[in-house]
Amino acid sequence: MFEGLYTPRLLLDADRLERNAARMRARCHDLGVTLRPHLKTAKSADVARVAADGAQGPITVSTLAEAEYFAAAGWPDILYSTAIAPAKLGRAAQIQRDHGARILFVIDDRDTAVAIGAEAAALGARFGLLIEVDCGEHRSGVEPASDALLAIADAIRAASPRLELMGVMTHAGHSYAFDDPAPIRALAETERLAAVASAELLRSHDHKCPIVSVGSTPTALFAEHLAGVSEVRAGIYLFHDLAQLSRGICSEDDLAISVLATVIGHQRGGPSLILDAGALALSKDVGANRFMPDAGYGRVCDAATLEPLGELAVTTVHQEHGNVPVPDASWFARLPIGSLVRILPNHACLTCAAYPSYDVLRAGTIVDQWPRTGGW
Amino acid sequence: MFEGLYTPRLLLDADRLERNAARMRARCHDLGVTLRPHLKTAKSADVARVAADGAQGPITVSTLAEAEYFAAAGWPDILYSTAIAPAKLGRAAQIQRDHGARILFVIDDRDTAVAIGAEAAALGARFGLLIEVDCGEHRSGVEPASDALLAIADAIRAASPRLELMGVMTHAGHSYAFDDPAPIRALAETERLAAVASAELLRSHDHKCPIVSVGSTPTALFAEHLAGVSEVRAGIYLFHDLAQLSRGICSEDDLAISVLATVIGHQRGGPSLILDAGALALSKDVGANRFMPDAGYGRVCDAATLEPLGELAVTTVHQEHGNVPVPDASWFARLPIGSLVRILPNHACLTCAAYPSYDVLRAGTIVDQWPRTGGW
Known part of the structure; x- marks a missing residue:
């Protein structure tokens, strides 16, 4: 469903965002306090x-x-x-x-x-x-x-x-x-x-x-x-991320941010997949690993469904390369070079900072692009 | 000399850059190869x-x-x-x-x-x-x-x-x-x-x-x-950084990149200085620490001279806060709130990526601004 899109790019699931936002509004209403997101x-x-x-x-x-x-x-x-x-x-x-x-x-x-x-x-x-x-x-x-x-x-x-x-x-x-x-x-x-x-x-x-x-x-x-x-x-409740999931603060269905990436190589010696999402596309934050030691720099998921692909994670990053060890070479046929995957980031605040905009998903389809600000 | 400048900002010492560039050109000439920076x-x-x-x-x-x-x-x-x-x-x-x-x-x-x-x-x-x-x-x-x-x-x-x-x-x-x-x-x-x-x-x-x-x-x-x-x-020879210094690849005088930051707080309990340069302004790369375990997220230097301030380093980063432990409270008088410091980054590739431009130094004074590109 994302074929032909240039990667890496930042996806925001607006359905999940709305649910996360509504939950915190209700929570603050119940607590009798103003929410200042x-x-x-x-x-x-x-x-x-x-x-x-x-x-x-x-x-x-x-x-x-x-x-x-x-x-x-x-x-x-x-x-x-x-x-x-x-x-x-x-x-x-x-x-x-x-x-x-x-x-x-x-x-x-x-x-x-x-x-x-x-x-x-x-x-x-x-x-x-x-x-x-x-x-x-x-x-x-x-x-x-x-x-x-x-x-x-x-x-x-x-x-x-x-x-x-x-x-x-x-x-x-x-x-x-x-x-x-x-x-x-x-x-x-x-x-x-x-x-x-x-x-x-x-x-x-x-x-x-x-x-x-x-x-x-x-x-x-x-x-x-x-x-x-x-x-x-x-703030992070709007998006959540693996750092929040690892601490029991949210569930997998709350994770609203993902990075769309392309498989650009197969390292047969590893064996591992090479993605075009590395240190700049994901950030070098590894905070989720304290309570989720297999989170690496992000978990690798099916591009269409966001279902985790086994236990795959980005375990090493270079500036523009992400290395994803796979259990065996059968993964190369499953994810040929050119395949898309989605990565659930470790820490959404830092990952998002690398991008000028969100591609906004509704029911899994990109329907809009929302700009972001940055810098100081 | 940098008083009144908005921080954090990225400084590039053009004198050092030119020396680094000339050294590698001469090296490649001696080796009989083309340099493709x-x-x-x-x-x-x-x-x-x-x-x-x-x-x-x-x-x-x-x-x-x-x-x-x-x-x-x-x-x-x-x-x-x-x-x-x-x-x-x-x-x-x-x-x-x-x-x-x-x-x-x-x-x-x-x-x-x-x-x-x-x-x-x-x-x-x-x-x-x-x-x-x-x-x-x-x-x-x-x-x-x-x-x-x-x-x-x-x-x-x-x-x-x-x-x-x-x-x-x-x-x-x-x-x-x-x-x-x-x-x-x-x-x-x-x-x-x-x-x-x-x-x-x-x-x-x-x-x-x-x-x-x-x-x-x-x-x-x-x-x-x-x-x-x-x-x-x-590529990194143009700027060098603590990761290169820690590996003996360059000397301190070759470090061409620094981040200008402001002291925005004194944590008396620590004691530590709080800077307005955190995870986004410095990146979360800690690669220099392998061979320079006190590098933290960057070494803290005098803003004017770039001389290291004792052993001070940014040891903890939040999104916009950098925490710099100090040996004793005398540092609060030496670096009052509002003081400027310069931080030598851990890994220049990732630090620079957060900024849209360089402030270019000649003989320690900002003389120009050079834009950067980014994204994918």
Whole structure:
């Protein structure tokens, strides 16, 4: 059904995407929180529309390039979830001005609050800020409900009337370290408490804190409840991938992204198939292998049905070559040179980043092409 | 000197690039072979011009997108080094027609020769072919000087007068498995013999074999001699990277690529610096760590001088965050939030692929911007 298509190319199953999106919307509705989808994975206005069922609600991004792209496309409420460097605020202010969007910026440092205040005055701009707290991943953020948190809030208030503290955010990125719902559920509660306790401390010191933002796909799906939380950020749930499947976060039928590739060689000595999808087409992420040691750089599936082809996986990648060991030479007749296969990627965020667009599938047929943004 | 620049961004030191290019040109001149630079790393017409000292000589590419880009920019002689799938020949023929370029295609399969003959007839096109032989990497290619090699040559002759066998090629990709010149020198001889013996077998059976193509940067630099070889393909020598440095292929002064990044956070618990260069800005390649276990995802250097900052390296990457452990909190004063650093990448081919252009440095100052191509 994909004969004659140039490969490698990125396929997005819109039926699965819609199901994944609807499930998370229902989940957040049940939890009583706003869903602020993280679009660093999708980088696509078309996908963002599916995520919010046609609305242009609150979203999350990871780069100012994404903020600019979504603001230009009409999204009015954008959380830029990577800590802002003050030197980037000129461009950020321009995006807000040009497109009438509001970007929420994340900080975790007192001096940076002062610097942002100075930039706001110099630029004649207003910036809404969230303070990041560290719920245990130890990537960024201050201790929850700490003096450091309060000091940042006070610094924001003192720095400039152009700054507005909008709340707190945290991210349980360490929820990806498990393949068992019990510890993920416990982490979801840790994540919730970190945010809620921080919000309460701020409010008790006369700071406003309308936004209490948490999120990761695993904790969003497994949290017992999210009392006190206002919104959830999650992104990979839209597509899922082998990394999510390996952790029990999704089922095979949820995997919405695949790479269409061509068999370009038979290595009889191996024996192995050589595909035209290598390190650039798949990325070198191997995160799924922690809990799925046979995932390699991606599982190899039938191009038409997406059924796994035995245990075949891309086990070695060069820049443009993917090597797929096969149990015996009978696979060469089954998959002659020129055959198409589909590869389920290890980590969709990184795989998708190599492509300028999605070929969009409905009932297994390409019906549309959706552009993606990229870069910084 | 880079203050106010938006990060992450890709810097290319043109002084180092020119030195690297001149060294390989002199080396190939001494070896008596044509240099056919592999531009899968650079993907830039500006870099290609430096590689050939201003000429538009023979080049190597890894995708038809690159072939199209260089053909459109005037390069007439392009070796497309990834095995061709017959379904891609329509586009390939179009590139040849539109731009008057000649693309050399690589095959290692008899049936594919027949299929390419049929495509050539259907398209009214002519295709020049190289047969790939496997000198030990076991990625692709047939046994050197084998019956399989002869069978492909005979199939090319029988398939269509529109196909022209132009020679043989091989690639000692396994030369990257060593950090010692002795085994690399031995592999260079294995690579040479594989190609030369194959060419001799073809010629003894009345096949023409004008091109005898070998190459990888390590074998090109360490070969004792290349008698019987007509041309060398190599690419990473233009930029070098930590993977090359770790194998003793280059010196620190040869590293021409770096990523300019901003410190966006201080994790006091670590302690570590958080940079705005993560998995997308650096890639997830960790190949340098085999022989340089502290390379992480890249070494962190002073932005102005490119001097290493102690032993600092990016040890963990998230999509847009790079985590750099520091020995103690004194580094926070040395590199406050907002500071710039430069990162020497692990593997330049993959790092560069994330960027649409190079900022070109002369004597440490940005003097130009050179676009890159990408995709497939």
